[in-house]
Amino acid sequence: AQSVTQPDIHITVSEGASLELRCNYSYGATPYLFWYVQSPGQGLQLLLKYFSGDTLVQGIKGFEAEFKRSQSSFNLRKPSVHWSDAAEYFCAVGANSGYSTLTFGKGTMLLVSP
Amino acid sequence: EAGVAQSPRYKIIEKRQSVAFWCNPISGHATLYWYQQILGQGPKLLIQFQNNGVVDDSQLPKDRFSAERLKGVDSTLKIQPAKLEDSAVYLCASSLSGSSLRGYTFGSGTRLTVV
Numbered sequence: 001a002q003s004v005t006q007p008d009i010h011i012t013v014s015e016g017a018s019l020e021l022r023c024n025y026s027y028g029a030t031p032y033l034f035w036y037v038q039s040p041g042q043g044l045q046l047l048l049k050y051f052s053g054d055t056l057v058q059g060i061k062g063f064e065a066e067f068k069r070s071q072s073s074f075n076l077r078k079p080s081v082h083w084s085d086a087a088e089y090f091c092a093v094g095a096n097s098g099y100s101t102l103t104f105g106k107g108t109m110l111l112v113s114p
Numbered sequence: 115e116a117g118v119a120q121s122p123r124y125k126i127i128e129k130r131q132s133v134a135f136w137c138n139p140i141s142g143h144a145t146l147y148w149y150q151q152i153l154g155q156g157p158k159l160l161i162q163f164q165n166n167g168v169v170d171d172s173q174l175p176k177d178r179f180s181a182e183r184l185k186g187v188d189s190t191l192k193i194q195p196a197k198l199e200d201s202a203v204y205l206c207a208s209s210l211s212g213s214s215l216r217g218y219t220f221g222s223g224t225r226l227t228v229v
Contacts (some may be wrong), residue, residue, distance in 0.1 A: 004156075032215050043222040044157070044205070051216075090156050094215045099169045101147055102207075102218070104156030 002027040002093050006105035013081050014113050021076040021108050023065075023091030032094035033074040034102065035065055039087045047089075050074065051096075061085070086112045116140065118221035120206050126227045132194035135224045139187070139208030143217065145169075146183055148191050149205040151223070157205055163189065164211075196228045 003026045013019050025031060033050040048059025055067040065076045074091060088109050092102040119138040127133050139146050145164050149157035160179065162170040166186040174181070178197070183189040193200055203225050209218040 034218075036220075041225075044220045046218075046220075092156075094218075099145075099162065099164060100215050101159050101162050101170065102157075102215070104158070106156050107154075 002031065002095060002103045004091050004093050004103055004105035006089075006091055006108050008108045009106070010109045010111065012111040012113055015083050016080050019076075019078045019081045019085070019110070021089050021091075021110070023074045023076065023105060024072050025074065025091070025093040026072065027093055027095065030069070030096060032096055032100070033065075033067060034092040034094070035059065035063070035074070035076050036090045036092065036104075037061075037087045038090065038107075044090070047076070081110075081112055083112045083114070086110055118206055118208055118219050120204075120221035120224055122224055123222065124225050124227075126229060127196055129198055129228050130195040132192065133196055133226060134190055134192045135204050135206075135226075137189045137191070137206030137221060139189075139206070140217065140219055142210070143208035143219075144186075144211050145209045146189050147207040147209075148181055148189070149207065151203045151205055153202070160191070160204075193226075196226075198228050201226055201228045 005024045035047040036044040048057045050057045050067045088107045090107045091105045094100045094102045148160040151157040160174045161181045163183040181191045203223040205223045206221040
């Protein structure tokens, strides 16, 4: 069975500083990987996804993530955080065979300080 | 392209009452998913349909939850009777096919409060 671990429940970053949110997954083969963002009271917005190919994936809002098979990781990065980035971020993994669905991590809440 | 439509947006009911949520997926998407997201947690899959057949309902509390997708298009999720712990956001998602996850798109969700 697939699973996702987001080890940080909360992270506080100063505005303008760089950001890295950690995500580790468990899956027997190469997975599909996703990052979503959710603002309070809002739905899930897809930031980026990895299906195959280049392991460095560019997403919306200046985010990127790198798939590292050897570390079973898919960390999310942004070089300069804006106050509007404050939200909850979810990493998700999906199987690349059979009838697949997404398994989500518990999320990381990003707080941005002035 | 129209997104995944869900209604209602919000619902407040008393415990032991029943409630139903509706979802209309993106046109042409064969696979439909219902998730439950409790406050402070990631979404958890309740049920997955491929066309009008159930693929996975292993995490659906079948004593009180039911779901159907009769014509392979829109879907209804029902809770009867509701409990306080059912308070959550219920998210519907759809994808082109269950084997690829391509086009995977979430609706805005229905926020249920059970009092």
